[in-house]
Amino acid sequence: MNRFASLNRIIAILRKEFIQMTRDRLTFGMMVGIPVMQLLLFGYAINTDARHLPTLVEMGDSGPASRAIIQAMETSEFFDITGIAASPEEADIALRDGTASFVVTIPPNFERDLARGERPQILLDSDGSDPVAAGAGSGAFAGIVQRALEPYLGEMTPPVETVIHRRYNPAGRTALNIVPGLLGTILTLTMAMMTSISLTREAERGTLEALLSTPTEAFEVMIGKITPYVFVGSLQVAIMLAGARFLFGVPFLGSPLAFVIASALFIVVNLALGFLFSTVARSQMQAMQLTMFLFMPSFLLSGFMFPFAAMPQWAQALGQLIPTTHYIRVVRAVMLKGAELPDVWPSIWPMIVMCIVIAVVAIRRYRRTLD
């Protein structure tokens, strides 16, 4: 058989997949709907939580500068000033039982020390047990104070020292982590599931027998089956990126090229995994379960839910074997830290290795006979 025939066969399978995809509106709708829904759920839940958080004030001083700071905090929308704490003890209790997420303490003689240029301290205690919630306000605090005092002192070296004291979870995390994490887990779930299901469905419906009775090779089936979903995956990435940018203002600081390479690689890895699952699973149900088996560690061990560095050694070792871990690192670094391709290479090459290994195993396992 010549190369043209092979290309022709790949095109045949590819076209067939596209047609079937457009006929199955519900599934296609879900593929587009899942990223949108997750993004809105996670994104907005976090955003509303991160804003208007109940805040107590311990007023050691009540001069105009102090009041300007409190005013600026309220207009920033991160903080809702809910009351005055009479004593440090009262503030502690409010933080512990959750009636306040923040306590801001303006020390006695604040105005006087400020005027003398003695850089008085302002303390912000935050409830770190919900790190995502606490992160946004804490991050913005120093800037808010600085800007609030500008009319009084002009632009000079910070006139006050802001001290942020995260209670209960000193490490803390930023809300922006949610987008890289979601990108990774959603692609894992949908890509691996769609390929494994679309292949086991052929076995279940008996159409695999007709496919196998033609001179079609395993790699032709693999390319023909996988390519349409590369497009779907790219669509999902685009939706997530647009949502992140326009709904939540997540920045994109780094190299788009690195992002595209990593995303394409990650999509292919997951599709190949789906193909591999389909060679193991005997039914669509089993394919589904295998995907969940992949999804749970991707969700829990990839650094999405829990900070990677804080996990025990064995969990970190397991996490290194999961493609999602590496992808999330690349996306975080590129989007939030402005990384370029060489910076993220340590996370890209493991995905290349995984891709090759998984594809080779999957093709070797693919049943060319019905045994």
Next chain:
Amino acid sequence: MDGDLVIDVHGLTKSFGDTRVVDDFSIQVPRGAIYGFLGPNGSGKTTTIRLMCGLLKPDGGGGTALGYDIVTQSREIKSRVGYMTQKFSLYGDLTVKENLDFMARLHAVPNQKETVLATLEEYDLEPRAKQLAANLSGGWKQRLALAAATMHKPGLLMLDEPTAGVDPKARRDFWDRIRRLSQQGVTVLVSTHYMDEAVQCDSIAYIAYGKKLIDAPSADIAGIVGLTTWRIEGKGLQPVYDALEHARGVDQIARFGSALHVSGRDEAALERAIAPWRERPEFEVSKAKTGLEEAFIWLMTGAQDNFQ
């Protein structure tokens, strides 16, 4: 290799787990023949067909199909065999034409567009070209499947119970097409449960429990089995049935409409058993030609005995 044999396999054996599904199976099918595969459900017909077109690898034995080794050259065989599966195996969510386009590309059919259009016309599928395959009736599905299996002009057609669940008119139409293909030189191997279809085959292999019990021209089968058959007609046949069921010389007794067919291998003993009923005026007793059906029921009974 004998140039006139399209299928030539010896000693094929295949087990799934502990069950031996195909046991020492050999067959020689000459070019242009319509060869029937008969046998009870679960007798290994489908597995045997799959072995011969390279969809399964045998545990033992081997041979050739269309001159290619069934173990090592399955790719060559696949591109020259038309295989119609027992279960409808085209895509229900594709239209008739999309299914044909798909199979034409997979088989690298030359002049793909023209071939598909010609096939649609040849099989009267044009009015349904844009219909989803899932919405076709059983007879039309089967016609589409045959069209898809013959588009690449295979030299050998393997049809696995192609007419199961199809109405008599569609079956007759289907067999007209099979005979036409056979006249064009296509060798056809077809498994079936219908006796009227078995009669149309040039030769028949009867398979039960993985073993080939008989393999002969369909006209010779009755003779080979060696049964003599008497036909008893009349009203109130139940007492006759009860009396003859365990009579000496009677190997098999079966109802055919308002008649009983009583068969046995020992001609004299059978005649003695029948004798008392010949004198009864209310029954009409005559010697009958042993049909394929009696022969196969006999074979099946024998196979079960061997199996136990």
